[in-house]
Amino acid sequence: MNHDADVVVAGGGPVGLMLACELALADITVVVLERLTEVDTTVKAGAINSPSAEALYRRGMLPALMEVQRPAMERFSAFLRQRQAAGASEIKAAPRFAGHFAGIMLRGDLLDESDPDFGTSGPAADLGILPQEALERLLAARAAELGVSLRRGVTVTGLDADDEGVDVHTSGGTLRTGWLVGCDGGRSTVRRLAGFPFPGTDPGIxxxxxxxxxxxxxxxxxxxxxxxxxxxxxxxxxxxxxxxxxxxxxxxxxxxxxxxxxxxxxxxxxxxxxxxxxxxxxxxxxxDHARQVPDYRSGRVLLAGDAAHVHSPFGGQGLNLGLGDAMNLGWKLAATVRGWAPEGLLDTYTAERYPLGAWVLDWTRAQVALMRPESHAQALREVIAELTGTPDATTFFVKKISGVWQRYDLPGDHPLTGRSAPDLELSDGTRLADHLHHGRALLLDLADDPELRKRADGYDGRVEVHTAACPDRPGLAALLVRPDGATAWAADTGEAPDGLDAALHRWFGAPEGTAV
Incomplete structure (x- = not known):
């Protein structure tokens, strides 16, 4: 049956646009439907965490994003000058800000930056302040460059899904697509029309x-x-x-x-x-209502971002959680459309992203509980504030807020497996992130091992192979990095590449020329 698009994405905010860009990198035809006629200028998120910064950096967007961050930092400085000029007594030299939990400030001078979870993001570590409106504009421009069709002023009014695809009924007519992804926010029309359950807790603030x-x-x-x-x-x-x-x-x-x-x-x-x-x-x-769908997929309909999970904005996790959904889903859905996805690949989307979503819901619930204007919450807040005056507690909270602790439960015993790949500086003058701009997986050979590289034969177009040394990590021999930046397999010097073949098959299917 002919389709108007391989994938229709409902919702043209940052999550929907990020997903569309990921799909377009794999030559998937994408139509994005957005009910608003212009970019939403309503005040929303103002910062991103480490996984989001790394994702955008790995797609080559860091220079443009740093240009956006500069005026945002200048506005912060202007606020302090404005308060000082007005004679505000509370403005004084303060310890470096490292974030907050329920409004309890975390001091950067107490942060243990020697913790191994820090220092792996490369230049992306310099990116943090990023207004959501600016990110949406940049992603819209990138989507246009990649050939994504963004249709503004179009609302989804109904859908009919079958085993072959989805008829998406809109205010501008009906589209036939292979897959529909709802990225249309906390009041998602797609979620409601597709009948996803949405359990959780009711609002109280x-x-x-x-x-x-x-x-x-x-x-x-x-x-x-x-x-x-x-x-x-x-x-x-x-x-x-x-x-x-x-x-x-x-x-x-x-x-x-x-x-x-x-x-x-x-x-x-x-x-x-x-x-x-x-x-x-x-x-x-x-x-502060907090809800999450139990499964992010129902047949040919999937959800991402606030359509799949909602919570209060405390801690600034919402945008980051949605961008992570888009990165995780994009390459898996593209592989499914292309026909080379191994069995069960698309199901790993829910398996990997649901636990992180559930954590964010509880993280925001805890903050609401601490902020309540009653004696028990105040007493607990004072305890937490005292704890955050220690290096161990500050480091714990900053790791949680920044997202550097996040990992997927993937097969393998190497410490890097399941974690965001470190942005290694390579001997040829490149960095690991430079080899992920195209949105394909990367097998990084750090020991110049032809036998290792031979194992990637038959994965052309799915896995890129690059050979270079890494003087700063002499004990690391090789990495297999998924398109979303997660380390699927790793080996140290002197180790046999056990598990590499299984990892290649698990994530990227059978090599060309072999029986399925």
């Missing part, structure tokens, strides 16, 4: 985040602040405010956020009666 202009803000505390009526944050850029109230979810999530609503919440939570919002640039309302 009302939160607001906005960029505004205001007077009387000198009396607001900088950073995170707890009061008897809730929690609020001010900064780290001019006009950025966040409020959290714990008296239940909003009565109407769909209603526009008004200036009066924001001002009332800010005054009530901060206890500063004279702060006045004079202009709202962008604002959003959020809750």
């Amino acid at each position: 009302t939160g607001h985040q906005a960029f505004v202009e205001m007077t009387g803000s000198e009396a607001l505390g900088v950073g995170w602040n707890w009061t008897k009526t809730g929690t609020y944050a001010h900064g780290p850029t001019p006009g950025r405010i966040l409020t959290v109230e714990f008296d239940g979810p909003p009565k109407d999530r769909e209603a526009p956020v008004t200036t009066e609503e924001l001002q009332t919440a800010l005054r009530r939570v901060s206890g500063v009666p004279d702060v006045t919002i004079t202009k709202v640039h962008t604002a959003t309302r959020f809750t």
Whole structure:
């Protein structure tokens, strides 16, 4: 049966666009349907973690992203200068910021940077501040370069799935596709139409985040602040405010956020009666409902990002979790479309991503519990704050927040197996990430072993082979890196390449010229 596209992606935010780019790298025809006619400028995520930075770096996007980060850093500096000029007494030289947990600041000077989980990201380690709107624009431009069809102003209205594909009914007509992926957010239409269950916990808070202009803000505390009526944050850029109230979810999530609503919440939570919002640039309302689909796939329909899991924004994990979904799913779905995927490959998408999603839901639930304006939570918050004043606890929290701890449970005993591949500096002047721009797997031969390279015969177009030494890691002989950057197999010097053939078959199917 003829298809209008190999894959239709519902949702043209960063997750949907990242997935579309991954598919297009494998010459999969992709149509992205986005209900909005323009890029969403609503204030959302403002930073990314290590796995996200590494993923974007491995696709050659680091220079453009660093250009976006520069003005964001300048806005942070401007906020501090603005507060100092206004005579704010709390502005002083502070220890290097390393993140926060439930608003409890983590000090970079207490971080044990000798921990082996740090220092493997290469130049990607310099990327962190990245507004979601800017990332969406960059990914849209990249998708266009790769030939992705992005159709704005189109809504999904229905779907009919069968064993051969999916008919996607939209406001602009019906598309026939082999696969449909819902990347259409927490209120996903695709999830609802396909009948995915969505268990979890109900919301108990009302939160607001906005960029505004205001007077009387000198009396607001900088950073995170707890009061008897809730929690609020001010900064780290001019006009950025966040409020959290714990008296239940909003009565109407769909209603526009008004200036009066924001001002009332800010005054009530901060206890500063004279702060006045004079202009709202962008604002959003959020809750802490936490839900996750048990299986990210139902036949020919899959989910990624907020369509598969929702939670509060505390800790900034949502965008990162979605980008990780896109990286994990992209090459596996492309292999399935191309016909060389080994049996069960697509099922590993849920198996690998569900545990990380479940962790994020609990990570955000714990933060909400600590932020509550009641005596038990306050007492626990003081305990956690005291713990974070130690190097061990700071290192623990930073590793969790940054994502450097993440790994997949893959076969093999080598310490690198399942982890994000280290960005090795190679003797030919390249780095490991330079060999992942094309979106294919990489067999990196660090010991100039022709027998090792011969094992990749028959995997042309699926696995690239590169030979170079790595003076900084003389004990490492070889790595097999999946397209998403996860280490599928590794061996040290002097070890036989046991397990390499099995890893190649497990992830990349049978080599050409052999019976399936």
